Amino acid sequence: MKSFEELLTSSAEVHGHLCPGQVVGVRMAMLGCRLIGLDDPTSHDQIKKLIVYVEMDRCTGDAVAHVTGAKLGRRSLKFVDYGIMAATFLNLETEKAYRVLSTEEARDLALHYAPEIVGKYQQQLEAYKRMPDSVLFRVQQVEVSLSEFDLPGPTRRKVSCSRCGQVIRDHREVVENGDNLCKPCAHGSYFKDPKEIIWPDMNWTPTDSRQEAASSGQQEECSWE
Amino acid sequence: MLKTIELKDAVGSKLAHDITEIRPGEFKGPAFRRGHTVCESDLCHLQKLGKNHLYVIDLAEDEIHENEAAVIMATALAGDGVSWKDGPKEGKINLLAETDGLLSVNTAALAAFNMVDEVMCATLHNYTLVKKGDQVAGTRAIPLVMKRAPVERAAAIAKQNGSVVSVRPLQRARVGLVITGNEVYHGLIQDRFAPILTEKVKALGSEVVALDFAPDDVEMINKVIGGQLDRGCDLLLLSGGMSVDPDDVTRNGIRLAGATELHYGAAVLPGSMFLVAYLGEVPLLGVPACGLYHRITVLDLVLPRILAGEKIGKAELAFLGHGGLCQDCPECIYPHCSFGK
Numbered sequence: 001m002k003s004f005e006e007l008l009t010s011s012a013e014v015h016g017h018l019c020p021g022q023v024v025g026v027r028m029a030m031l032g033c034r035l036i037g038l039d040d041p042t043s044h045d046q047i048k049k050l051i052v053y054v055e056m057d058r059c060t061g062d063a064v065a066h067v068t069g070a071k072l073g074r075r076s077l078k079f080v081d082y083g084i085m086a087a088t089f090l091n092l093e094t095e096k097a098y099r100v101l102s103t104e105e106a107r108d109l110a111l112h113y114a115p116e117i118v119g120k121y122q123q124q125l126e127a128y129k130r131m132p133d134s135v136l137f138r139v140q141q142v143e144v145s146l147s148e149f150d151l152p153g154p155t156r157r158k159v160s161c162s163r164c165g166q167v168i169r170d171h172r173e174v175v176e177n178g179d180n181l182c183k184p185c186a187h188g189s190y191f192k193d194p195k196e197i198i199w200p201d202m203n204w205t206p207t208d209s210r211q212e213a214a215s216s217g218q219q220e221e222c223s224w225e
Numbered sequence: 226m227l228k229t230i231e232l233k234d235a236v237g238s239k240l241a242h243d244i245t246e247i248r249p250g251e252f253k254g255p256a257f258r259r260g261h262t263v264c265e266s267d268l269c270h271l272q273k274l275g276k277n278h279l280y281v282i283d284l285a286e287d288e289i290h291e292n293e294a295a296v297i298m299a300t301a302l303a304g305d306g307v308s309w310k311d312g313p314k315e316g317k318i319n320l321l322a323e324t325d326g327l328l329s330v331n332t333a334a335l336a337a338f339n340m341v342d343e344v345m346c347a348t349l350h351n352y353t354l355v356k357k358g359d360q361v362a363g364t365r366a367i368p369l370v371m372k373r374a375p376v377e378r379a380a381a382i383a384k385q386n387g388s389v390v391s392v393r394p395l396q397r398a399r400v401g402l403v404i405t406g407n408e409v410y411h412g413l414i415q416d417r418f419a420p421i422l423t424e425k426v427k428a429l430g431s432e433v434v435a436l437d438f439a440p441d442d443v444e445m446i447n448k449v450i451g452g453q454l455d456r457g458c459d460l461l462l463l464s465g466g467m468s469v470d471p472d473d474v475t476r477n478g479i480r481l482a483g484a485t486e487l488h489y490g491a492a493v494l495p496g497s498m499f500l501v502a503y504l505g506e507v508p509l510l511g512v513p514a515c516g517l518y519h520r521i522t523v524l525d526l527v528l529p530r531i532l533a534g535e536k537i538g539k540a541e542l543a544f545l546g547h548g549g550l551c552q553d554c555p556e557c558i559y560p561h562c563s564f565g566k
Contacts, residue, residue: 105340112333116540134381135337 011066020124025063032089035098042069051090055082075152099140235263241280243315289373291316294366301380304388317365322355326394327533341379350566395532401435401458405465410440418464446478467513492546496523526565
C-alpha cells in the first residue's frame with residue numbers, strides 16, 4: 001500500500017479538496033485493510049477479495065473508496081445510508097470483517113493533539129493525522145452475510161415489474177400477492193409523478209456529426225452495462 | 226453482571242467491592258474489603274453505613290471487575306519513574322513517583338484516555354517537581370463492573386508515545402553563570418544576580434562551576450561564553466542585557482558565540498524577555514532583570530525542564546502563556562498557585 005501522505009494527496013485530488021474527513025477516511029481504510037489482511041487492496045490479486053460498506057455519504061466515504069479501490073459499479077462498494085461515520089471491510093476469501101467507527105470524541109480531542117494550530121478546521125486536519133488509531137477509531141469484529149445477489153460479477157437474475165414493466169436486476173424485486181414489483185411501485189420512491197417526455201436533439205449519438213459541438217458544451221457521464 | 230441481595234440474606238456472601246466508611250475528621254477508608262465473607266456480626270455495622278442491600282457479582286465473559294480494570298489501566302498509565310504499591314483500594318490505584326524529578330504528563334493521551342466511557346485518571350499538573358513517593362496520579366474504573374473492551378482500549382490509548390505519566394530525574398548540570406553589564410563589571414554597583422541564580426541551581430541539585438562577569442560588549446560576552454564551554458560547563462545562565470536598550474547586547478554576544486538556535490521572548494510575566502539558545506547541545510538561558518525582583522519567574526518554569534532533558538524551543542515558550550501570568554501575591558506561595566500550570 002502507498003504511504004499515508006501519498007494516499008491522502010491522491011484522495012484529496014479525486015475528492016476535490018483536502019479536509020479532516022479525508023484524513024479520517026484514508027486512515028479508516030488503511031486500518032480496515034490492515035485488519036482483514038490486505039496490504040495492497042487495489043492490486044490485481046487483492047481487488048476481488050474486498051467488499052467495503054460505507055455508512056455515510058460524506059468526505060470520509062470518498063476517501064475510503066479511493067484507498068480501497070472499492071467501486072459501486074464493481075459491486076465492491078456498498079452504501080448503507082445510516083449516517084454513521086463508519087465503514088466495514090470484508091475479506092471475501094477469509095470471510096473476516098471489521099467495522100471501523102470514527103470516534104466522536106476525536107473532535108473534542110483535536111485541541112489537545114494540535115494545540116498550536118488556529119482554526120477548528122485546520123486543527124482537526126492536523127490532529128487527525130497525529131492521533132493514534134486507538135483514539136481516532138473504535139473497531140468491531142462483525143459477521144457479514146453476503147447474498148450471492150450482492151456479489152461482484154454478472155447479473156444473476158432479471159425479472160420485470162408486473163406494474164410498470166421495468167426490468168429489475170439481482171433479486172431486488174418485491175413479491176406482492178405473487179407479483180414481482182420494482183421497489184418504486186411497491187414502496188414508493190424518492191421521486192413522484194413520473195411523466196415520460198421528449199427532449200431537444202433526442203436523436204443525438206456520439207458518432208453524430210454534431211458530436212464535437214455537443215461535447216464542447218456540458219456533457220454528463222452515465223454508466224451503462 | 227451485578228445482582229442485588231437484601232442485607233438480611235447476605236450472611237455467607239462475599240462482598241463484591243470495598244465498602245467505604247467515612248467518619249468526619251477521623252477516618253476515611255474501607256470498613257470492609259472486597260471478598261470479605263459477611264457474617265452475622267457485620268450486619269449492624271453495614272446498616273450503620275447505610276447498606277440495606279449488597280451486590281453479588283456474577284461476571285460475564287466480557288466483563289471485568291473494577292479492581293482488575295484498575296490494574297490494567299495503572300499498568301498502561303505508569304511510565305518511567307512511576308509505579309504503585311499494593312493492590313487497588315476501593316477500586317482505585319494511586320500512582321507514585323519512584324524518584325525525585327519532574328512530572329511529565331502526556332496531556333493529549335490523558336484527555337483521550339478520559340474520553341473513554343467509565344474510566345478515569347487524574348494527575349498533578351505537568352512539570353510539577355515531585356519527590357520520591359509523592360502521588361502523581363490516580364486511576365479507577367467508575368462502575369463496579371464494566372465491559373472489558375473499553376478498559377483495554379483505554380489502556381492502549383494510555384500507552385501511546387510511551388505512557389501518560391512519567392517522572393524524569395533532573396540531571397546534575399555543571400552550570401556557568403555569566404553576569405553582564407558595565408555597571409557591575411566596572412564595580413559601580415554590586416552584583417546581586419549570582420547569589421540568586423546559584424541558589425536556584427543548587428535547589429535543583431546542580432552545581433555552579435564557573436562565575437564570570439562581562440561588560441556590555443559583544444566580543445567580551447562571546448569570549449566569556451567560550452571560556453565557560455572550555456571549562457566543561459554544560460548549562461549557561463546569563464543575566465543582564467536582555468532588554469531593549471542600546472546597551473543590551475547580550476543576545477548579540479550569544480549569536481557571536483555560535484548559537485545554533487535562539488529564541489527570545491517567552492509568554493510569561495514576569496519574564497517576557499527571557500531567552501533560550503543552544504550552543505550545540507549546551508542550553509543557554511538569558512535571565513531578564515525581573516529575576517532580581519521577583520522570587521519566581523519564567524526561569525523557575527523552564528530550568529527544571531531543561532535539567533530534565535527537555536529541549537525548549539519557540540513552541541514551549543509560547544505554550545507557557547496560559548497560566549503564565551504571576552498574580553504577584555503579597556506572600557508568594559508558588560508552586561501552590563496557578564503560575565506556570
